[in-house]
Amino acid sequence: MIEISHVDKWYGTGFQALKDCTTSVAKGEVVVVCGPSGSGKSTLIKCVNALEPFQSGEIVLDGIKVNDPKTDLPKLRARVGMVFQHFELFPHLKIIENLCLAQEKVLGRSHEDAMAKGAKLLDRVGLKDHARKFPAELSGGQQQRVAIARALAMDPIAMLFDEPTSALDPEMISEVLDVMVDLAREGMTMMVVTHEMGFASKVANRVIFMDQGEIVEDAPKTDFFGSPRSDRAQKFLSKILSH
Amino acid sequence: MNYHWNWRIFWEPAPNGTGTYLDMLLSGLLLTIETAICAWIIALICGSIVGVLRTLPSKTASRIGFLYVEFFRNMPLLVQLFLWFFVLPEVLPNAWGLWLKQMPNAPFFTATIGLGLFMSARVAEQLRSGIGSLPRGQKLAATALGLTTAQTYRYVLLPMAFRIVLPPLTSEFLSTVKNTSVAITIGLIELTAQARAMQEFSFQVFEAFTAATVLYLLVNIVVAVAMRFVERGVAIPGYITGK
Numbered sequence: 001m002i003e004i005s006h007v008d009k010w011y012g013t014g015f016q017a018l019k020d021c022t023t024s025v026a027k028g029e030v031v032v033v034c035g036p037s038g039s040g041k042s043t044l045i046k047c048v049n050a051l052e053p054f055q056s057g058e059i060v061l062d063g064i065k066v067n068d069p070k071t072d073l074p075k076l077r078a079r080v081g082m083v084f085q086h087f088e089l090f091p092h093l094k095i096i097e098n099l100c101l102a103q104e105k106v107l108g109r110s111h112e113d114a115m116a117k118g119a120k121l122l123d124r125v126g127l128k129d130h131a132r133k134f135p136a137e138l139s140g141g142q143q144q145r146v147a148i149a150r151a152l153a154m155d156p157i158a159m160l161f162d163e164p165t166s167a168l169d170p171e172m173i174s175e176v177l178d179v180m181v182d183l184a185r186e187g188m189t190m191m192v193v194t195h196e197m198g199f200a201s202k203v204a205n206r207v208i209f210m211d212q213g214e215i216v217e218d219a220p221k222t223d224f225f226g227s228p229r230s231d232r233a234q235k236f237l238s239k240i241l242s243h
Numbered sequence: 244m245n246y247h248w249n250w251r252i253f254w255e256p257a258p259n260g261t262g263t264y265l266d267m268l269l270s271g272l273l274l275t276i277e278t279a280i281c282a283w284i285i286a287l288i289c290g291s292i293v294g295v296l297r298t299l300p301s302k303t304a305s306r307i308g309f310l311y312v313e314f315f316r317n318m319p320l321l322v323q324l325f326l327w328f329f330v331l332p333e334v335l336p337n338a339w340g341l342w343l344k345q346m347p348n349a350p351f352f353t354a355t356i357g358l359g360l361f362m363s364a365r366v367a368e369q370l371r372s373g374i375g376s377l378p379r380g381q382k383l384a385a386t387a388l389g390l391t392t393a394q395t396y397r398y399v400l401l402p403m404a405f406r407i408v409l410p411p412l413t414s415e416f417l418s419t420v421k422n423t424s425v426a427i428t429i430g431l432i433e434l435t436a437q438a439r440a441m442q443e444f445s446f447q448v449f450e451a452f453t454a455a456t457v458l459y460l461l462v463n464i465v466v467a468v469a470m471r472f473v474e475r476g477v478a479i480p481g482y483i484t485g486k
Contacts, residue, residue, distance in 0.1 A: 046383075049387055051383050051386060051387060074386075074389045074390065074391050075389065076389075077386065077387055077388070077389045078388065078389025079389075080387075081387075082384070082387035082388075084380050084383065084384055085380075086378065086380050088378070088380040088381055088383065088384035089384075090381070090384075090385075090398075090399050090403075091403060091479055091481070091482065092402045092403055092406065092479050101388070101390075101398055101399075102385075102388035102389055102390060105390060105394055105398065106388060106389040106390060106394075107389075134479055134480050134481065135481075136479065136480050136481025136482065137480055137481065147384075150388070151388075154388065154389070
């Protein structure tokens, strides 16, 4: 589904954010990407739907090359859902309008169809009663669930999560993770940048550990938590799992 | 000071045969309002385009925007009006120059376009800062949903950016009304010109300019109050212009 091979990215001319990154996410697979801040996790996931350009290597999404100038990027992006750390709901639109905008403008669905789909998804993330509110009237956890519903409204073939719980209060994290766990169990293809090791150990198929722009470790979940091969990953795990 | 006050002067017939002195002032006021509204429409349209240009990733686009803004805001308004009115017809090919000079209502067109372009540079700068103040993730989220750049601006960025810059835009609209008085120098018979004419005919200088002052004040109070209503009408819960 997602094939990433030998991707290099530089910011400007100096700093290399990604160094020869190669990995893949198969259909129905859940891959968690973790690592210290500045390690390139977010950059890597943003390269997948070409929100960040990269200089060499290639990424193929469902058979379509992302970094081919001939690729219709808006069309490709519409097929991949993305959830951001800071939710990024559109503040001037009501919740239901947030869900309808891209369905109507990008997929060309009728307003009625979009509303019906949106209502169904809001119900699914448990926010049916908030459809007519504005984003600022919802808690962080609720906003993030709306953001997930907004991405799902596009009927994505895969979902990308960029630290979806990092900006949330501890008590709101689980309500978002619950939605993500359900998604994973339904067989959604997911690439998730997160530090939630509980989530990783529950639903991930593989865990990728990154450091300084490199993929240091790419292993099945049990191997990663059982006996990470690299020192760096061991140190990282001992730090975040010690509390 | 031996000044003979005469507040009834407004109801006395003006020697130019167009009615009373009050009629004279009101016809000037009407022209002031017409000039201000037309100039403001030009300022909003050109300013929005240039403001957006300045925020696009394309280097060429933002450079064009930069040159436009610096050209129109770094020259005094008076000089700009003189350039359009006196210099432009001379530097154009003869036939065009003649056409410009013989155009009916030339002062009105020159004033609206000249003032409109002058104010558009200021509108552009404010819109640019409004767009710049939005979180970067807003654009990413819209892009990730598959919206094109044009759709992202139309449905996501501009609705918020305009709301944010509405208060300073109100000031710009008020400036536009006041700046119409500069057009007296190219022969536009607007409110200030009529007040001066009244003073020359009647020697009632204080009454004439008191009336002009009050009329300017009234117009701007109407504008400010109207803009307050607009601000309230588009307010979003949880934002600066919100309740």
